[in-house]
Amino acid sequence: MTITVRFAPSPTGHIHIGNARTALFNWLFAQKHGGRFILRFDDTDVARSKQEYADRIQVDLHWLGIRPDVTVHQSARFDTYAAAVERLKAAGLLYPCWETPEELERRRGLRLARKLPPVYGREALKLSDEQKAGFEAEGRKPHWRFLLPNHAGDPFAPQRTEVHWDDVVRGPQTVDLASMSDPVLVREDGTYLYTLPSVVDDIELGVTHVIRGDDHVTNTGAQIALFRALAAEPPAFGHHNLLTTVSGEGLSKRTGALSIRSLAERGIEPMAVASLAVLIGTSESVSAVHTMDELAARFEPLATSKSAAKFDPAELDTLNRSIVHAMPFSDARDRLVDMGIEGDKAEPFWLAVRGNLDRLDEARPWWRIVTEGPEPVAERSMEDTAFLDAAFDNLPPEPWDGMTWKVWTDRLKQLTGRKGKALFMPLRLALTGREAGPELADLLPLLGRAGTLARRP
Ligand code: GLU
Numbered sequence: 001m002t003i004t005v006r007f008a009p010s011p012t013g014h015i016h017i018g019n020a021r022t023a024l025f026n027w028l029f030a031q032k033h034g035g036r037f038i039l040r041f042d043d044t045d046v047a048r049s050k051q052e053y054a055d056r057i058q059v060d061l062h063w064l065g066i067r068p069d070v071t072v073h074q075s076a077r078f079d080t081y082a083a084a085v086e087r088l089k090a091a092g093l094l095y096p097c098w099e100t101p102e103e104l105e106r107r108r109g110l111r112l113a114r115k116l117p118p119v120y121g122r123e124a125l126k127l128s129d130e131q132k133a134g135f136e137a138e139g140r141k142p143h144w145r146f147l148l149p150n151h152a153g154d155p156f157a158p159q160r161t162e163v164h165w166d167d168v169v170r171g172p173q174t175v176d177l178a179s180m181s182d183p184v185l186v187r188e189d190g191t192y193l194y195t196l197p198s199v200v201d202d203i204e205l206g207v208t209h210v211i212r213g214d215d216h217v218t219n220t221g222a223q224i225a226l227f228r229a230l231a232a233e234p235p236a237f238g239h240h241n242l243l244t245t246v247s248g249e250g251l252s253k254r255t256g257a258l259s260i261r262s263l264a265e266r267g268i269e270p271m272a273v274a275s276l277a278v279l280i281g282t283s284e285s286v287s288a289v290h291t292m293d294e295l296a297a298r299f300e301p302l303a304t305s306k307s308a309a310k311f312d313p314a315e316l317d318t319l320n321r322s323i324v325h326a327m328p329f330s331d332a333r334d335r336l337v338d339m340g341i342e343g344d345k346a347e348p349f350w351l352a353v354r355g356n357l358d359r360l361d362e363a364r365p366w367w368r369i370v371t372e373g374p375e376p377v378a379e380r381s382m383e384d385t386a387f388l389d390a391a392f393d394n395l396p397p398e399p400w401d402g403m404t405w406k407v408w409t410d411r412l413k414q415l416t417g418r419k420g421k422a423l424f425m426p427l428r429l430a431l432t433g434r435e436a437g438p439e440l441a442d443l444l445p446l447l448g449r450a451g452t453l454a455r456r457p
Helices: 017-033 051-064 078-090 101-113 129-137 195-204 214-229 260-265 270-279 292-298 314-325 329-338 346-356 360-371 382-393 404-416 420-432 440-453
Strands: 004-007 036-041 070-073 094-097 143-146 162-167 171-176 184-186 209-213 236-240 243-245 309-311
Touching: 004 017, 004 209, 017 036, 017 051, 017 209, 017 236, 017 243, 017 260, 017 270, 017 292, 036 051, 051 260, 051 270, 078 094, 078 143, 078 184, 078 195, 094 184, 143 214, 162 214, 162 236, 171 214, 184 195, 195 214, 209 214, 214 236, 260 270, 270 292, 270 314, 314 346, 329 346, 329 360, 346 360, 346 440, 360 440, 382 404, 382 420, 404 420, 404 440, 420 440
Parallel strands: 004 036, 036 070, 209 236, 243 309
Antiparallel strands: 094 143, 143 184, 162 171
16 A cells, blocks of 8 residues: 555644644655655635635745645535535434533533543433424534444443554554543534544545644544544554744744744745754754755654654754755755856856855855955055055966965965965955955956956955
8 A cells, every 4th residue: 555644734824844844744754655645735614714825835835845746625525524424423423412612611610520531421412302303493503523432332331442553653552532522523503623524534535644743642542433433444643742942832823933934035945944843852863954865864753752842943044054055056056046146157156155155045145246346345454455456466377276366375475474364354355345255265266367356456
């Protein structure tokens, strides 16, 4: 069977680095096993789901390097869920309930006071046909609960019922179905909560591995029961720890600064985001990984910690720098062209400047410096002006290469007795207008002899 995973965001906002962790765990798992990746939009909440968010999620995943094999929308599959609802009703596993939230809360309080687990007591199963007809006559609509298989024939006498699975991230897991309430699958207004559509789709789309955040561990117990109620073998499950900020705060769709979109706009490289999103909270150290293949090779789901993965967004800048510094020209080329950096000089230029950049777009001012001229320099001392006169009078003859800088400055040392900073800083300032930057040995051949002479102050 082909390994099949899915990433199932609700398009109700922008995805953030924590969602990227889930998407990448799935993507890398599929990559490692030659599997398929489904992008499933959980958009059964039609009021809150927006096409613009779905579109942006696709853009963000593409930016991260994730290429779904299939994309599906739950909003186009309501008939399939309705058919599953009918099957469950016919099997007596989905029952109507009329409690209001206040009523449920009151009963919960009573159970707690009696030291009983605060789960739903299945009171709706005791309603007579007349009582139900009475509710209907009042125009009240029921919500529908799934009868968990945690009893031996008498639903009012639930018994400890363990569900086990071997989690591909957390190892062996156990959930007791008697410790939870029968989940509501369908609301009063006929809309679906997430539980049923997710299971139906996982069955129909042949999902073999459900990999998601560990906030879903308890759900999984109920969902495994639901798979079986629908006569399907449950898939394998994996639950990864969630990302939190250093102060332990969870990420939400409102964590704007950490949305994939804003990171991309800030010039953070996709592989910096992917490296952090995947490696944090695992036994691997977080370091810049340059390709998705390399990341897949380092990805070991079972090496993920069970506690929350605290991360510091400042790490993204460090990782980004490492990625830009080592980025081959072939990876940078198209983006450089978009900035107008092209032609014969583009490659040696990139190799000369990349080690000085925090972000790729910082190449832009350097290109201006190389092709147009230095940035303006504040006043120079008389001594430096005299030194520069001598320097420009003694430019080595062409051809110029990586050794030209050494030849030139060796000669200037002899001629002027200057060395160290006193020697190179006036030259750097004259050539670039900046006090720091790429190796001048690399810049000189790019400027050429004429281009260098033109910078004579
Ligand atoms: N839409 C659900 C969520 O974002 C999907 C959970 C799952 O992967 O099953 O939490």
